Amino acid sequence: MVTKVIEIEQIKHELDNDLKKSSLSSDVDKLNTKYLGKQGRINFLFKTLPVKTDPQLGKAVNELKNLIKDKLSAKLSETLSHAQQDIVDVTVPGLEIPQGSLHLVTQAIEEIESIFQKLGFVRRRYPEVETDWYYAEGLNIPKDHPARDDQETFYITNNTVLTAHTSNGQLREMELKKTPPIKMINIGKTYRRQIDATHTPMFHQFEGLVIDKGINITHLLGVTEYFAKSYFGQERQTRLRPHHFQFTEPSFEIDVTCGVCQGTGMVHEIPCKVCKSGWLELGGAGMVHPNVLRNGNFDPEECSGFAFGWGVERVLMIKSGLPDLRLIYNDDIRFLKQF
């Protein structure tokens, strides 16, 4: 036992000598290998001494090992604080990671989808090229109705169109589900024959449809308000105004308070240029017309529903203050990469 203790003391002594001679961090690294490495002094002690049969001895070697670790770590800190050449210039620029960008419309769609997902809506995608039945006739817009000759619809044949709204999803969803309940959000591309600051020939709409027993106007209000506050901000208010659409009865126009004038209609005592008297039109909505329910093989005496169809770009413009819709359909990367 005594010889072993001497051996331990010798190692301590040797280490102190070694440490005196070390001034660089690389020297400390070498000592680390010498004492604590796989083939080092400590491991040699563990291999050669009867540590398993002599717990006292094992404890002494472990203590030695911890002592060495402490001393080496103290020495390392000391060498580093002296060694100017090892200091990193932390103001050096980071290596650039290539930055791509997600389109604003994608970002808006994802946000809209996630809001409605929380309310339990199922996301759908329905045809963009559609037959007259799903697009118009089945939505209670007869062949000779003025809504047909609005000149806004792109026709492919006499009976097929590029959809100008996402409401074709209403009958499609009723066919898919066959019975209530329905709670879906159909987000898709839509097309209209117009182009100006607030219209592009291609845009996106999201169409909500809820059908069940006992669905009423207050439910439409509930979903509208939830969406408006989630998407635009808790301070925004919504209101319903009477309107007319063929496929809903009653029909509403939904307004949100303007973010520029905070709903007051005035900015620095000048009428707000963005809105009409403090309100911005969000889009149309209404209670599903009984004829539309019948066309979807649903019984209007048994169930009722509401629907809304709002523009993705429209809500994006209301939220972001983007002045011209044509900007986001420009392909200039210098613009797009900002997002």
Add this chain to the structure above:
Amino acid sequence: MDIVLTDSSLRKFLDTPANSDILSQNVSLCGPTFDRTKQVGDDYVYEIEAISNRIDTASAIGVAREAVAILTQFNIPAKLINDIYQEKPVFRTGLPRQFHFNIKKNQVLRFSAISLENISIKPSPKDIAIFLANCGQRPLNNCVDITNELTILYGMPSHIFDLDKLAAQNLIIRDSVDGEWLTTLDNEKHKLVSGDLVIEDGSGRLVDLCGIMGGQVAEVDEHTKRILLIVPVYDPKKIRRTSLRLQKRTIAAQLYEKQPDPELCLPVLYKAIQLIKERAGGEIASPLFDYYPLNRPPKLIALDLEWLNAFVGVNLNQETVISILASLGFGGTIDSGKIVCTVPSWRYYDINIKEDLAEEVARIYGYFKLPPILPCVNLPSEAVNPLLKAESFIKRYLSDIGYHEIYNNSLISLELLEKMGLNPADHLKLNNALSRDYEYLRMSLVPSALLNHKHNQGKIDEPLKTFEIANCYQKIEGRELPREISTLAMLSGEDYRKIKGEIEALLWKLRVKDISFKPSRTPPPFFNPAGTADIYSEKLLLGHIGSIKPGVLIKIDLLNNPMAIEINLADMVLKINRKYEFHPVPEYPPVLEEMTIDSRKSLGVIIETIQNTSELIKKVQYINSFKGKHSFGISFGNDNRNLEQSEINTLKDIIQNRFKV
């Protein structure tokens, strides 16, 4: 329909202490929307949006009636005054006939007319001229101004002719014949087609473009002494058709295409006569002409109170419902537990079903009073749509590794198709395109992507990398609708290995099964056959990767040579692995050795050959090539033990031997 009214004109019919602010705010919530209010002198001018099916509100009296019903709900006193429907006009009989209309069947719903004499034409009184100007109309003379004034007040257009300029004994209302000409009061000549509604006089001249604008030949001027006054209601579809075709969107046309209430004809005619007497000294010279073939039975709709409350989400009592409906002119009686409502004449066409009545009750009660409630719907759970999930994943992944997302129009030009070498006949084409730039539905996203790169030439320093996910449209023989295929296109200014690595990593992350790249025999026409591969998952062709034909690049003026990828995502999601497989982590680390192979075979074949040599070869990594010699990093390993160097050397020899020619 957007109309302009003054506050003072509204108050001819509306008796209320409410000021213009309170009036416009409250009425907007429940009825027609007051878009803007402007103060002019001591009056206010309102821009009002009358809802498209509510032509009865496109007038001062119509807005006033709505305002009375609405303000009452806000506990603001309001009364409808000077209601023209309450007036019972009486016309003299026994006067000589001054004119006659022959009317073809189904052209008009009602046609009332009368003539007046001893007219003295002069400017309107000042207040009338100001009123018209405030409403955006140019004052002309006392008689014409009366017709315009009455249109604003009652929403019923009327027209006057100079009777002495007409061969009036044989006026005919008829369809125009193709090629006929008519000059309207604004001095515009119109070529008519078959089916425009016109009035022809006894001398064969066309004197009126019905419902849109009068003809110049019978214009009232300062010499006019005798006039013919008409208050008609025409077939709305005919008026709309002609007005749209000629792009003559007069106020009269906009009213007529929505069909004003024919019951208004006589009261308005009577009102006009009174005003002409007053302002132009005219006197009635003929008996009343009133053609009214329409026979409308009273319209009755039953409303169940319980249903109404459930549908709106309120709890109103019977008295409230009946009084709201009464304030809008509906009659209401109780019959076997239901409220039976009679529809007033001015609402005859827009009120048809009980839901229409529910709207009337709910909006006047006030939508803003309804509580917002989230519906509780027990929707059965559904699996996540794998395509939508994959699209969202891809977008995020690509934008994270330096790609910019672009949305291009689904419609492209014939010119672009031709430059790409695509066949226009394969594509769906619009019947009524807005311009030649947007005419054909895309079958590939790559053409638009190439234009994106062209548009960005010289704008940024680093190599441009863009992508788009959108539908392509594929005609299907014998089917009316195309297949809409969700497609991914990537276009990169970096080299083939870089973009290939990116798509490999993406497909691996998406867990798409067994991806392979094979030289493409028949790539899409714009891909360069010398540098394009088919991308397969198992045996299913997903898309293509490669360079673009130099000829195509020249045609679209793209200076660099980007690498393109196009993948059919609808097919790709079918190949996503839903099963999870686990492999134990090997305890014995592999040994990495470099090897150089001298071979003329393609790299894909060389790598496959090395890989297939032994199960002990875990991974083959390509390093580079130089003069037909290819360097690889090869990992050798055995899951159960460490390999001896001699075993590795033997394997290396075997590999080299496989490439001996």
